[in-house]
Amino acid sequence: MTGKKLTVREMAVLAMLGALMFALKAAMMALPNIHPIAVFIIAGTLYFGWRMLYSVAVYIMLEGLVYGFGIWWISYLYIWPLLVSVTMLFRNTRGRLFWAVVAAVFGLCFGAMCAIPYLIAGGWAAGFSYWLSGIPFDIAHCVGNFAVVFALLPTLIRAIGTAAGNTVKMA
Amino acid sequence: MQNKKKTLIAIIVAIALIAGLVACYVAFAPKGEAGTKDITVQVVHADGTSKEWEISTNSENLRGALEEQDLIAGDDSGATLYVTTVDGYTADSANEEWWCFTKGGETMMTGVDDTVISDGDKYEITLTVGYDW
Numbered sequence: 001m002t003g004k005k006l007t008v009r010e011m012a013v014l015a016m017l018g019a020l021m022f023a024l025k026a027a028m029m030a031l032p033n034i035h036p037i038a039v040f041i042i043a044g045t046l047y048f049g050w051r052m053l054y055s056v057a058v059y060i061m062l063e064g065l066v067y068g069f070g071i072w073w074i075s076y077l078y079i080w081p082l083l084v085s086v087t088m089l090f091r092n093t094r095g096r097l098f099w100a101v102v103a104a105v106f107g108l109c110f111g112a113m114c115a116i117p118y119l120i121a122g123g124w125a126a127g128f129s130y131w132l133s134g135i136p137f138d139i140a141h142c143v144g145n146f147a148v149v150f151a152l153l154p155t156l157i158r159a160i161g162t163a164a165g166n167t168v169k170m171a
Numbered sequence: 172m173q174n175k176k177k178t179l180i181a182i183i184v185a186i187a188l189i190a191g192l193v194a195c196y197v198a199f200a201p202k203g204e205a206g207t208k209d210i211t212v213q214v215v216h217a218d219g220t221s222k223e224w225e226i227s228t229n230s231e232n233l234r235g236a237l238e239e240q241d242l243i244a245g246d247d248s249g250a251t252l253y254v255t256t257v258d259g260y261t262a263d264s265a266n267e268e269w270w271c272f273t274k275g276g277e278t279m280m281t282g283v284d285d286t287v288i289s290d291g292d293k294y295e296i297t298l299t300v301g302y303d304w
Contacts, residue, residue: 032250068302095174101181108188122278128199129280135196137250139189 006051013164014051017044018058022066033110033137034144038103041080042149043156045087047164052087056080071121075114082113100150107141201287203231208290210236214258215297217268222258233272233294234283243283243296251284257296271299 006014017040025035037059044052060080064073083106090102111134119127207227215221228236234252237243244261245254254270255262262268272279272286273295279286 030248070302090177093174093177095178098174098178098181101178101185105181105185105188108185108192118280122280126278126280132196132199133281133285135192135200138192142185142189 007165010048010051010164011054013160014044014048014054015058016163017052017055017160018062021055021059022062031144033107033141034148036148036152037080038083038106038145039149039152039156041083042087042099042103043153043160045084046091047157047160049091050084050088052084053081056084071117072114074117079110079113096150096153099153100146103145103149104142107143107145108138110141111135111138203287204289205229205231208236208288208292210288210291211293212237212240212242213293213295214242215295216258216260217298217300228288231287232284233286233288236288237283251282254283254296257298260298262298267301269299269302271297273297 021037021040024040025037028035041052041056044055048055060073060076063076067073086102086106090098093099111131114134115127115131118130207229209225209227212224212226213221214224224240224242226236226240228239230236230239234243242258243252243254244256245252247253254272255264257270262270272283274286275293276295
């Protein structure tokens with residue numbers, strides 16, 4: 001996979017993954033901080049590696065184009081690529097439980113990561129109160145991420161592999 | 172075995188983080204006050220006119236206090252209320268209108284559901300045009 005050009009099929013799958021993340025998050029909007037973004041990013045990164053950043057870019061652009069490029073959008077520019085990076089760091093680790101816990105930890109840290117632009121723009125008090133008020137949502141995010149990743153990760157990896165033509169040999 | 176060790180470490184980190192977050196929230200989150208609170212709410216419309224309400228309420232959050240006076244309405248489909256109507260005027264999103272909530276002139280970091288009110292608080296609700304950073 002390293003150094004190999006993307007096939008047209010793989011490019012289509014990467015684009016669709018970005019679109020799917022956006023659509024499914026919108027569909028689950030009534031559930032606070034519960035969405036399948038983490039499982040898609042982890043599954044896609046485990047299959048495609050760094051190239052999953054293309055899907056992440058599609059997702060982030062769609063979010064900005066539809067909901068506006070607000071201060072929250074700035075945090076998306078580093079939060080979701082960070083999840084790709086963390087996944088790449090542990091890419092050789094197997095086991096859905098491990099990845100479910102990683103996604104849960106990511107959910108717990110989500111509010112703190114989102115508070116950074118508010119911290120820069122408004123100072124410590126603004127950043128801290130933003131983070132503090134979001135803690136219940138961070139815990140919901142943690143539980144939601146754990147459940148979704150534990151339930152769907154292996155299936156999603158297989159589905160991505162099938163869609164992409166199984167061009168990557170998974171260990 | 173390596174996978175099991177990594178999983179165990181991840182679980183320990185998750186538990187520690189959850190405990191830390193809960194402790195911070197319990198320690199620092201503003202607590203609702205029981206009993207009657209007197210707050211002032213000023214609404215500033217697009218033409219610059221403003222009205223003021225002196226509200227006595229037992230509600231612990233701003234949403235309850237404002238809804239008791241039928242001052243606000245909005246989209247309740249999400250986790251919290253997104254206020255679109257204040258004092259009978261509905262902000263026109265096509266013109267990038269929105270209602271800006273401030274407390275004592277300072278930007279609020281929480282929505283009406285999560286804003287805990289205290290006796291003597293003053294809130295301003297200003298019709299604002301244009302979305303910015």
